[in-house]
Amino acid sequence: MSEFNLGQSLKGVPKFLNLNTLSAGTLAAIFGCTGPALIVIGGAASGGLTHQQAISWLFAIYFFGGLLGIYLALKYRQPIAGAYSIPGAVLVAGALTQFSLNEAAGAYFVAGVLVLILGVTGLIGKIMRWIPLPIVMGMIVGAMIRFGTGMITSIEAAPLIAGSAVVVYLLSSRYLKKVPPIVSAFVVSMIVALLLNQFKMGDVESGFITPQLVMPSFSLDAIVSIAIPLALLVIGAENAQATGVLMAQGYKPPVNAMTVWSGIGGIVTSFFGGHNANIAGPMTAICSSQEAGEKKEGRYAAVIVNGTLFASFGLFAGVVVPFVSAMPGVLVATVAGLAMIGVLLSSLQAAFSDSKFQIGAFFALIIAMSGVSFFSVSSPFWAIIGGVVVSLIIEKSHFTVKSEETKRDETAGVEVV
Template identity: 55%
Template sequence: MDRTKRGFVEPGPGIGAGFRDLPANVNPKTMSAGLVAAIFGCSGPALIVIGAADTGNLSNGQTVAWLLAIYGLGGLISFIMALNYKMPITGAYSIPGAALVAGSLATFSFDQAVGAFIMAGVLVLILGVTGLIGKVMRWLPMPIVMAMIAGALIRFGIGAVDAVGKLPIVVGAATIAFFLSMRFVKVIPPVLSALVVGLVAVALTGSFGTGEAGISFVMPEFTAPTFTIDAFLAIAVPLAILVVGAENAQATGVLLAEGYRAPVNAMTIISGIGGILAGFLGGHNANIAGPMTAICSSDQAGEDRQGRYGATVVNGILFAAFGVFAGAVVPLILMLPGPLIGAVAGLAMINVLVMAFQSAFSKSAGYQIGAFVALIVAMSNISILGISAPFWALLAGAAISALVEWPTAGARKEATSTGGAH
């Protein structure tokens, strides 16, 4: 019996198997990819959350509780999914969701927002348990999904170029180190070379930041939820769509591009559970993360695809530790210059982007018009009804493809065939 078609959780090798094989898959490449993903997720995105907390006039304790919820549970999701499926399925939280919440806190009290966080998690959980998201992802033509991934992640590549202009010596040195390492040094991951050389350049040029985050080491303060219809419509529904239509969709596409059979239902279910638990702790959602899954699943995490889950485990440990010690760690993270973090993250995604473009615009795959529409919509960063571009890219790409390309059943089956490693 095909359990996935009944909406159940897809089976995996199991956490025991993941633990057993983990020592063999924790190496310099997986560790460096996991570290880069963690630094990326614990720097700029943390500032978005802190800014949202400031908008809502939250206490330091409530802010620390928010960070504990999304980072602690995000790390736990990475740990569970990576070990159970032996895939680099990486947990974190919705960065656009944090921006959505920041705007909403000008209208809603934080206890109402917390109630909406929990309701958003329930919505995501229902979508996963019913298997609806898995069915939609199996129906969507793969070139359109890959084009969405390319459009959504291209900003990281462009960001790496922009970073050179902002901090030329530091970022330039890191970039040169990356490509020289890729060409001449096989034992050291290029992304690790870039990070180390970048940090040395930061030290030599005195480019460290001030390390002022606006919060200190305090105990978390939890907020009792209040459930209202207004907050459900304004926060919960858009947040649930962001989690499923942006973060999970990106992560699924990245995994498919790297040759994995993504457990879509399980990814949605654990994102729903993460949203509910994070809400009770005072955080907006803990779920599968698109950009960090891209970093941990790329070839920068090692040539052996079956071993790249070690990068996600490393990332999960660092994420959880960041959540626990958020009040003390945030000022240290803020000392790293943003352009260096953005550049290293962009360099780590080069091959992911190359594969996404190849899969999206291969003549044999078809759906070229729909894929192009998905690409440009995802690149636009448009937001409608509080829902970010990746969701609209999939919707627009599929709609235009159905209108002008009218694929046959056989072509659709071929284009949506994923194959891949377990």
Template identity: 70%
Template sequence: MKYSIGESLKLLPKHLNANTISAGTLAAIFGCTGPALIIIGGAKDAGLSMEQTIYWLFAVYFFGALIGLYLALKYRQPIVGAYSIPGAVLVAAGLQHYSLSEISGAYFVAGVIVFILGISGLIGKVMRWIPVPIVMAMIVGAMIRFGTGMITSLQGAPIIAGAAIVVYLFSSRFIKKIPPILSAFVVGVVLAALMGGFQSSGMDAGLSLPQILLPSFSIDAIVSVGIPLALLVIGAENAQAIGVLMAEGYKPPINSMTVWSGIGGMITSFFGAHNANIAGPMTAICSSKEAGDNKDGRYGAVVVNAVLFGGFGIIAGVAVPFVTALPGALVSTVSGLAMIGVLVSSLQASFSERRFQIGAFFSLVIAMSGVSFYGISSPFWALIGGVLVSLIIEKTDFDSFKSEIKVNEVTNIDSVI
């Protein structure tokens, strides 16, 4: 359902509370640390200048924030805009073989592909034909690394990670007025500061105004980078975000999310940046119970995140050295704690009913494996594999599922813009 953006803004103050503010802030911290390092490292390996790196960061953070802000206010759902993390890994490798102008042309084509799939409504129809247990199992498999990362952080930084986990548990039990994830993060930051856990990023700070880059088009770059990037945006980030929102009881505007992810990709290509689109992990944080019990108000977390994310993009040259100094163990631990609700609800949705159990299992293990074929990451293949397995050995489940779709399909098509 669409809403007036003006009306959503009027209602926003009552939805800005400790829960939404802390969830939005934590999602921004997650998005501005590890993922930023992937871009910075990839740009450095490709020989990009400091200015080109900052333009890249500006585009994905600023326009990603605008996408999330628009969709959150339009639909009053916690849909977070950012960029494709596996896409950043893909294009960092591609930059070794193509010029920045050529690879920017591939980015533009990727955006066009995503846009066409969204505006045609094809993505919405496809996603409606994928059984929910298989989607939810993919979410668990793709995001379980956040849970395991919380535990493995205990090995590298037992005091910081352990204290954050203990504070989270006791806050959940005894302190109801303060979000436990916020308490855990604050204690972790204080301990890291006292123990000298903050590290210099080694990157000089400075402001730089973004400049327009005109893409050029290379068939090789489009085939090697553009098409796989489009599939990553749809099959990894968007699919994760859609699944997370479904797990939390929302009816995500699938076509609209895809259309705006395509528009984001076309715009960012003119700054030498790979794609601004819907963010799976950050949507998980802002849509979880950590963002408050009122599901209708969780979009406030996205507004907070968008302000911080967009601000990070504008002052990327100054902000990156400071934000990336946060201890990795603390970021991993807090991210894992923030994902608990999403992982639990997704597991319940995956295996609580008798249908599609084998398909859901295959979807889970494929996504957990982290395999990548033809440059496309495991979440996409998890959906494909789960559906194929169910079609082969759970045909009766699909027969009943088709009947339900035919009943609901006429009332569930979302408009795109």
């Protein structure tokens, strides 16, 4: 991997800033700043936080998540997007009814430290080298397929808005070669939604709010209930998904570095009442997809766009939240599903094109699709565990072949992390 050269990376951004990278980065930001932000706001309200504390939470995860993505994209010139764990927000929302914000912040801090240690020791990189690629890709399909099915259910819920997006996407793919079809689909569906008066402004308070500092306090119960599951979510859900989609698109993601910076992000955000800033699975999938352009070496520019919008959203969360909440959910769901088509296709091919680890990959797919959650840890983590266990039982001989291939790659100096 080439040494970090900030000047050279920054110099390449204007070269790769085009309609594809701009649209992919903007779409990823719209996706991340709509439904997920409302989950945080709802969780803060149910957890008894004030509006100011909720906005500080949003500031922490979006501002530092955006900066994290920009830094890693420039350093590695890969579309590694930063945000936060959406399942983690749900986990934290339930825990806030039992613990004070200061105790929760202490648990966030500990979760960040745990993730940081796993990255510094290189343990995550070693594990990812050992886990078979088809199983990782099966998990990606299972975890991301909800975007595809969400597109179809959106057509049922709002046929004019969602249907127009799908039809325009298909026609643009066929006839408009110079315009990314996702852009045409988004613009037309936005116009249809406006004509149907589907943008509804809520009663959310609006105005610039200064982020609040939160001093962590440490409770063993909070650490067990929040820190450990949150650390597993960051590693087993977000980082694993991002790593998988990057591999599916032909990148060699820096797994250990992604883990280290996810840990640092968790430590920093804890002082503002935020549960973690880490690598983002869905946003990385959008920014690394073919929708971000044919030149894979330039797709990192989409993350620069996404990260800039994320950081701006976090900084001005108190002002923009009411406008974001007005956007129809079916519009966002449909366009996000269209953006995931390339990721899902490449992941399916990587999961089932080879004869090895097929049963393990299948179990990884269906476990991730099921959405099960054990011990507050969501399905992507258990999909990898289940897929590996199944392959160890039924396809054990395939691991011997994989081990020999990995040794040959390391001997030849091939970068596998």
